[in-house]
Amino acid sequence: GQQVMQIPQYQHVQEGEDFTTYCNSSTTLSNIQWYKQRPGGHPVFLIQLVKSGEVKKQKRLTFQFGEAKKNSSLHITATQTTDVGTYFCAGTANSGYALNFGKGTSLLVTP
Amino acid sequence: TAGITQAPTSQILAAGRSMTLRCTQDMRHNAMYWYRQDLGLGLRLIHYSNTAGTTGKGEVPDGYSVSRANTDDFPLTLASAVPSQTSVYFCASSEGFSPTDTQYFGPGTRLTVL
Numbered sequence: 560g561q562q563v564m565q566i567p568q569y570q571h572v573q574e575g576e577d578f579t580t581y582c583n584s585s586t587t588l589s590n591i592q593w594y595k596q597r598p599g600g601h602p603v604f605l606i607q608l609v610k611s612g613e614v615k616k617q618k619r620l621t622f623q624f625g626e627a628k629k630n631s632s633l634h635i636t637a638t639q640t641t642d643v644g645t646y647f648c649a650g651t652a653n654s655g656y657a658l659n660f661g662k663g664t665s666l667l668v669t670p
Numbered sequence: 671t672a673g674i675t676q677a678p679t680s681q682i683l684a685a686g687r688s689m690t691l692r693c694t695q696d697m698r699h700n701a702m703y704w705y706r707q708d709l710g711l712g713l714r715l716i717h718y719s720n721t722a723g724t725t726g727k728g729e730v731p732d733g734y735s736v737s738r739a740n741t742d743d744f745p746l747t748l749a750s751a752v753p754s755q756t757s758v759y760f761c762a763s764s765e766g767f768s769p770t771d772t773q774y775f776g777p778g779t780r781l782t783v784l
Contacts, residue, residue: 568710590770601760601775602713609770647712651769657728658769660705662712 563650565661572668578638580664582631582648591624591631591650592658602647605633638668673697674776676761682782683751691746691779693761699774701767702744703728704736706757707778713760719744720767751783 564583572578582591590609594602606615608624608631615622621634631650635642645665649658677692695702704716705728715728719738733755735747744763748755759779764771 565712592772594773601778602762602773603775604772607770607772649713656767656769657715657718658773660713662710 563648563659563661565648565664567664569665572638574640574668574670575637578635578666580633580646582661584629584650586652588628588650588652591648593622593633594647594649595644597644640668640670642666643668674761674763674774676776676779678779680780682784685752685783686750689748689751691759693744693776694742695763696742697763698741699763699765701764703762703773704746705760705762707760708757753783756783757781
Protein backbone atom coordinates (compact mmCIF):
# COMPACT_ATOMS: atom_id res chain seq x y z
CA GLY A 560 0.00 0.00 0.00
CA GLN A 561 0.89 3.62 -0.22
CA GLN A 562 3.40 4.80 2.34
CA VAL A 563 4.30 8.32 3.30
CA MET A 564 7.76 8.58 4.79
CA GLN A 565 8.90 11.54 6.84
CA ILE A 566 12.41 12.56 7.84
CA PRO A 567 13.94 13.35 10.17
CA GLN A 568 12.09 11.71 13.04
CA TYR A 569 13.45 14.25 15.52
CA GLN A 570 15.16 17.61 15.23
CA HIS A 571 16.61 19.75 17.98
CA VAL A 572 17.54 23.34 17.08
CA GLN A 573 18.54 26.51 18.81
CA GLU A 574 16.01 29.30 18.64
CA GLY A 575 16.65 31.34 15.50
CA GLU A 576 17.94 28.42 13.44
CA ASP A 577 16.05 27.14 10.42
CA PHE A 578 14.28 23.78 10.29
CA THR A 579 13.13 21.56 7.44
CA THR A 580 11.13 18.34 7.41
CA TYR A 581 10.70 16.19 4.32
CA CYS A 582 7.90 13.96 3.21
CA ASN A 583 8.28 11.30 0.51
CA SER A 584 5.77 8.95 -1.07
CA SER A 585 6.27 5.76 -3.05
CA THR A 586 3.38 6.74 -5.31
CA THR A 587 2.11 9.92 -6.92
CA LEU A 588 -0.09 11.93 -4.59
CA SER A 589 -3.25 13.79 -5.48
CA ASN A 590 -2.66 16.22 -2.65
CA ILE A 591 -0.71 16.66 0.56
CA GLN A 592 -1.73 18.18 3.85
CA TRP A 593 0.41 19.33 6.76
CA TYR A 594 -0.64 19.22 10.41
CA LYS A 595 0.99 20.40 13.63
CA GLN A 596 0.57 18.75 17.01
CA ARG A 597 1.74 20.61 20.10
CA PRO A 598 2.97 18.48 23.02
CA GLY A 599 -0.06 17.00 24.76
CA GLY A 600 -2.38 18.32 22.08
CA HIS A 601 -4.12 17.12 18.97
CA PRO A 602 -3.17 17.53 15.30
CA VAL A 603 -4.23 20.83 13.78
CA PHE A 604 -4.42 21.46 10.05
CA LEU A 605 -1.84 23.88 8.67
CA ILE A 606 -2.10 23.82 4.89
CA GLN A 607 -2.87 21.79 1.78
CA LEU A 608 -0.97 21.54 -1.49
CA VAL A 609 -2.56 20.11 -4.63
CA LYS A 610 -0.60 21.40 -7.64
CA SER A 611 2.69 20.11 -8.96
CA GLY A 612 5.51 22.43 -7.86
CA GLU A 613 3.20 24.43 -5.62
CA VAL A 614 4.75 26.67 -2.97
CA LYS A 615 2.76 28.25 -0.16
CA LYS A 616 3.87 30.45 2.71
CA GLN A 617 2.46 31.13 6.14
CA LYS A 618 4.60 33.76 7.86
CA ARG A 619 7.86 31.91 8.63
CA LEU A 620 6.62 28.58 7.25
CA THR A 621 7.18 27.61 3.61
CA PHE A 622 5.53 24.54 2.13
CA GLN A 623 6.50 22.93 -1.18
CA PHE A 624 5.01 20.17 -3.30
CA GLY A 625 7.40 18.43 -5.65
CA GLU A 626 7.12 18.56 -9.41
CA ALA A 627 6.39 14.83 -9.56
CA LYS A 628 3.91 15.12 -6.67
CA LYS A 629 5.80 12.45 -4.73
CA ASN A 630 7.46 14.65 -2.15
CA SER A 631 6.88 17.71 -0.04
CA SER A 632 8.74 19.81 2.46
CA LEU A 633 8.03 22.21 5.29
CA HIS A 634 10.66 24.82 6.05
CA ILE A 635 10.57 27.08 9.10
CA THR A 636 12.76 30.16 9.03
CA ALA A 637 14.21 31.46 12.29
CA THR A 638 12.50 29.03 14.62
CA GLN A 639 10.83 30.20 17.82
CA THR A 640 9.93 28.25 20.95
CA THR A 641 6.30 28.40 19.84
CA ASP A 642 7.25 26.18 16.87
CA VAL A 643 7.82 23.21 19.20
CA GLY A 644 5.70 20.21 18.31
CA THR A 645 5.33 17.36 15.87
CA TYR A 646 4.72 18.12 12.21
CA PHE A 647 2.86 15.55 10.15
CA CYS A 648 2.44 15.33 6.43
CA ALA A 649 -0.52 13.39 5.08
CA GLY A 650 -1.10 12.42 1.49
CA THR A 651 -3.56 10.57 -0.67
CA ALA A 652 -2.62 8.45 -3.65
CA ASN A 653 -4.23 9.33 -6.95
CA SER A 654 -6.26 6.13 -6.76
CA GLY A 655 -7.04 6.38 -3.07
CA TYR A 656 -9.54 8.00 -0.77
CA ALA A 657 -7.90 8.08 2.66
CA LEU A 658 -5.21 10.33 4.01
CA ASN A 659 -2.03 8.44 4.88
CA PHE A 660 -0.11 10.16 7.62
CA GLY A 661 3.65 10.15 7.89
CA LYS A 662 5.14 9.28 11.26
CA GLY A 663 5.89 12.93 11.93
CA THR A 664 8.92 15.02 12.75
CA SER A 665 9.24 16.17 16.35
CA LEU A 666 10.82 19.60 16.64
CA LEU A 667 12.40 20.82 19.83
CA VAL A 668 13.51 24.45 20.01
CA THR A 669 15.70 25.59 22.87
CA PRO A 670 16.13 29.27 23.72
CA THR B 671 -18.66 25.94 18.87
CA ALA B 672 -17.30 22.85 20.58
CA GLY B 673 -16.09 21.18 17.37
CA ILE B 674 -15.26 17.62 18.32
CA THR B 675 -15.49 16.26 21.82
CA GLN B 676 -14.16 12.94 23.07
CA ALA B 677 -14.82 11.07 26.27
CA PRO B 678 -13.30 9.97 28.48
CA THR B 679 -10.10 12.04 28.54
CA SER B 680 -8.20 9.08 29.89
CA GLN B 681 -8.95 5.58 31.12
CA ILE B 682 -7.18 2.64 32.68
CA LEU B 683 -8.78 -0.62 31.64
CA ALA B 684 -8.19 -4.20 32.70
CA ALA B 685 -7.34 -6.60 29.90
CA GLY B 686 -10.37 -8.52 28.70
CA ARG B 687 -12.82 -5.78 29.59
CA SER B 688 -14.85 -3.93 26.98
CA MET B 689 -14.98 -0.21 26.52
CA THR B 690 -16.56 2.38 24.26
CA LEU B 691 -14.77 5.60 23.40
CA ARG B 692 -17.20 8.36 22.58
CA CYS B 693 -16.85 10.99 19.89
CA THR B 694 -19.32 13.74 19.04
CA GLN B 695 -19.04 16.58 16.53
CA ASP B 696 -21.33 19.58 16.14
CA MET B 697 -20.12 20.71 12.71
CA ARG B 698 -22.54 18.51 10.74
CA HIS B 699 -19.59 16.90 9.00
CA ASN B 700 -20.35 13.91 6.84
CA ALA B 701 -17.12 11.96 7.41
CA MET B 702 -15.61 10.82 10.69
CA TYR B 703 -12.47 8.87 11.55
CA TRP B 704 -10.76 7.07 14.40
CA TYR B 705 -6.97 7.07 14.65
CA ARG B 706 -4.57 5.66 17.17
CA GLN B 707 -1.27 7.37 17.89
CA ASP B 708 1.69 5.43 19.20
CA LEU B 709 5.20 6.70 19.76
CA GLY B 710 7.26 6.31 16.63
CA LEU B 711 4.31 5.07 14.56
CA GLY B 712 2.44 8.29 13.90
CA LEU B 713 -1.30 8.30 13.28
CA ARG B 714 -2.88 5.11 12.02
CA LEU B 715 -6.44 4.92 10.79
CA ILE B 716 -8.62 2.37 12.59
CA HIS B 717 -12.06 2.89 11.07
CA TYR B 718 -13.83 5.59 9.16
CA SER B 719 -17.36 6.58 8.19
CA ASN B 720 -17.98 8.53 5.03
CA THR B 721 -21.58 9.27 5.96
CA ALA B 722 -24.15 8.33 8.58
CA GLY B 723 -25.01 4.66 8.33
CA THR B 724 -21.82 3.66 6.53
CA THR B 725 -18.48 2.58 7.99
CA GLY B 726 -15.24 1.18 6.64
CA LYS B 727 -12.00 -0.39 7.84
CA GLY B 728 -8.77 1.51 8.00
CA GLU B 729 -5.19 0.34 8.37
CA VAL B 730 -5.51 -1.28 11.82
CA PRO B 731 -9.16 -2.32 12.39
CA ASP B 732 -8.67 -5.62 14.26
CA GLY B 733 -10.06 -5.59 17.80
CA TYR B 734 -12.17 -2.50 17.19
CA SER B 735 -15.71 -1.86 15.99
CA VAL B 736 -17.60 1.31 15.15
CA SER B 737 -21.12 2.44 14.38
CA ARG B 738 -22.56 5.60 12.84
CA ALA B 739 -26.23 5.78 13.75
CA ASN B 740 -26.39 9.53 13.15
CA THR B 741 -24.27 12.37 11.77
CA ASP B 742 -22.90 13.61 15.08
CA ASP B 743 -21.73 10.49 16.92
CA PHE B 744 -19.07 7.93 16.06
CA PRO B 745 -18.30 5.61 19.00
CA LEU B 746 -15.35 3.22 18.97
CA THR B 747 -15.74 -0.06 20.87
CA LEU B 748 -13.07 -2.40 22.14
CA ALA B 749 -14.87 -5.68 22.77
CA SER B 750 -12.09 -7.34 24.76
CA ALA B 751 -9.16 -5.04 25.41
CA VAL B 752 -5.55 -6.21 25.16
CA PRO B 753 -2.39 -4.41 26.33
CA SER B 754 -1.35 -3.68 22.73
CA GLN B 755 -4.37 -1.41 22.49
CA THR B 756 -2.75 0.98 24.95
CA SER B 757 -2.56 4.17 22.93
CA VAL B 758 -3.88 7.67 22.44
CA TYR B 759 -7.04 7.61 20.36
CA PHE B 760 -8.08 10.57 18.23
CA CYS B 761 -11.42 11.07 16.60
CA ALA B 762 -11.56 13.36 13.57
CA SER B 763 -14.14 14.65 11.15
CA SER B 764 -14.23 16.31 7.75
CA GLU B 765 -16.97 18.02 5.83
CA GLY B 766 -16.82 15.53 3.00
CA PHE B 767 -15.11 12.24 2.27
CA SER B 768 -12.62 13.63 -0.20
CA PRO B 769 -8.82 13.50 0.06
CA THR B 770 -8.80 17.31 -0.11
CA ASP B 771 -11.10 17.77 2.88
CA THR B 772 -9.46 19.13 6.01
CA GLN B 773 -9.66 16.87 9.01
CA TYR B 774 -10.52 18.32 12.41
CA PHE B 775 -9.29 16.36 15.40
CA GLY B 776 -10.73 15.95 18.86
CA PRO B 777 -8.62 16.30 22.01
CA GLY B 778 -7.95 12.56 22.26
CA THR B 779 -8.48 9.75 24.76
CA ARG B 780 -5.48 8.24 26.48
CA LEU B 781 -6.18 4.54 27.09
CA THR B 782 -4.02 2.23 29.15
CA VAL B 783 -4.81 -1.49 29.11
CA LEU B 784 -3.25 -3.49 31.92
